[in-house]
Amino acid sequence: MNYSRQREKILDVLTRNAVHPTADELLEFLQRENSNIGITTLYRNLNQLAEAGMIKKIDGLEPSAHFDHNTFNHYHFICEECKKVYDVPSDIAPELINNVRMATGFEIKSHDIVFHGICNKCKQKERK
DSSP, rough: OOOOOOHHHHHHHHHHHHHHOBBHHHHHHHHHHTTOOOOHHHHHHHHHHHHTSSSSEEEEESSOEEEEEEOEEEEEEEETTTOOOOEEGGSSSTHHHHHHHHHHHHOOOOOEEEEEEEHHHHHHHHOO
16 A cells, blocks of 8 residues: 555544544544544545555444554444444463364354443443
8 A cells, every 4th residue: 555645644534533433523523623624534444454464454343444553453342322442462362263264164254243221321321
């Protein structure tokens, strides 16, 4: 992937706003910094960064994809109330991939595991 000043700016803003933002949220962050990056350029660069493995694109959470600057192996938890996305360490199930491989014979090249539920903050709000 060739160097791009716009791509570098997008990656920088994504890293500093590590809340698993959507493209629209990233555009808001960029606009607050007086960036002139448009939505089409943003989507194109986000897709290129995801294809290059520099960020993760998380689909299926909402109509809009979310983006994650952490590319280390981890899972995600999505709160059904506030829609926030949280990182979950993958070492909670260290044998999961191997167990799937052994049970199915599949060659697993990558995986995305997402848990859905209610986060602690939203659970506390419900109790009040």
